[in-house]
Amino acid sequence: MKHDHYSSAYICEILRTVHTIAVVGASANVSRPSYGVMGFLLGKGYHVIPVNPGHAGKQILGQTVYAHLADIPEAIDMVDVFRPASQLHAVVDEVLALRPLPAVLWGQFAVRDDAAAARAEAAGLRVVMDRCPSTEFAQLTLRAS
Template sequence: MNHDHYDSAYIADILKSTRTIALLGASPNPDRPSNRVMGFLLSKGYTVFPVNPGQAGKQILGQTVYRTLADVPQPVDMVDVFRAAEYLDGVIDEAIGLETRPKVIWGQLSVRDDKAAEKAEAAGIKVVMDRCPAIEYPRLVA
């Protein structure tokens, strides 16, 4: 897939069909984008599992934080990645290794690695990169 441009229907379909999200790189700091996006996603009815090894066992926005994707207690539809682009390949490896793979890997603004995306897509996982669901949702779903 060409990740320079996404058809609006592709992103809208992902946002409408997703119910559960692992938010990788979640921060308890309300000034951080990951915290604000997590709050937005929760407000839209998504179930969000924050993942951050440094915050594991604590709570962010009332949700228990998990150390790794594998620690999340149920399969998720989407992994929303708030990590630097150089970590995306490892995140995709971790997602591919899960017993039940997510349907989507979503790289936040500036998170893009086309080779990693190819690997995810070869494993049957859709990929969105360099986009924010909190920006796309009001534009395409609300």
């Protein structure tokens, strides 16, 4: 898939069908974008799981933080990545080791690595890069399902 443009239908279906979202690179700092996005997603009814080894065992927005995706004791529908683009390939390695596999890999603004995306897509994941789910949600005026 080319990742220069996504149809509204593609984004809508993702945002309507995922329920559990792991946020890799979650921050407890209220001024960080990941904190705001987590709060937005929680407010829309998603189950959000923060992932950050530096905060493991603590809470962000009332949610327990895990060090790694593999530490999360439940299935994940979507992995939302707040890490530099250069680290996306390592995140994809972690994602592809999960069972069951998440349905979606989402890279936040400036998080784009076409080779990593191709690996995820080859394994059956839908991929969105260089986008923010809260921004897309607002632009598409979706309602929590």
